[in-house]
Amino acid sequence: MTKPLNPFILADGTKPSCMEMLQLILDGEATAEQQVYFKAHMDHCLPCFKSYDLDTTIKELLKTRCCGDSVPNELVDQIKTQISKNLAL
């Protein structure tokens, strides 16, 4: 059986590393074909298998833990007031 062609290979023939492939998958930048290839690749590449879980967890944690700062209540009003003042000038 012939090995499926790696759809991550660049036009100039450069073969991306595991971490480069993983990054595209993780960030939703991979094509459907690349996703299928990577899923199969992960079954026999332990570093990718481990990193996938770890990197996905970090990405999720960043999103849930670092987006919670609330906006000071007065900020929107201050912006609107400032714009009205500038318009009146």
Added chain:
Amino acid sequence: MEEAPKQSYSDQEKNDIFNNEFLPHIKSMYNFGFRLTFDQDDAKDLVQDTYLKAYRFIESFQKGTNAKAWLFRILKNSFINDYRKKTKEPSKVDYQEVETYYNSEDVDRQITPDLRVESLKDMIGDEISNALNSLDVDFRTVIILCDLEGFKYEEMAKILDIPIGTVRSRLHRARNLLKEKLSEYAKSMGYKNTEL
């Protein structure tokens, strides 16, 4: 950022765009401002300045296009041109070093083989946020744009005025640095045998 021809809007249209397309992003904008400056007042000033500029140049914005990316680019530029100059915070990143690193053969070296999912999930305090904040501003920025705000590489390239290849290499380096930091936290929490 969208190189659209200059638009012509009535006052009503300007207000509609401002209220419906710009203001809904204020939480993300404030978070970005705060994570760049680490100061609530400076973050407020940056966000206010960004929205005033957005209104002033609203005719450079094409209705219905990516307002969030457009606003982020203004904020980033204000931060670099105004805030950073004012505080004289030098850029600490040596981009040559970044590119050299990325092109080196050990780029796939597992810097943090000892970091595991379980220890990350036990970090219930501010560890994740502190680890992000510990990164130099250019690395912090790509993580914020990609992982917190969900921008695509192409959008990030436009916001930051850098090629997509640089977005990718900077993200890669930023994530490795973040993992190193998280690994330090994990060790201090007592995780020793760290194989998955």
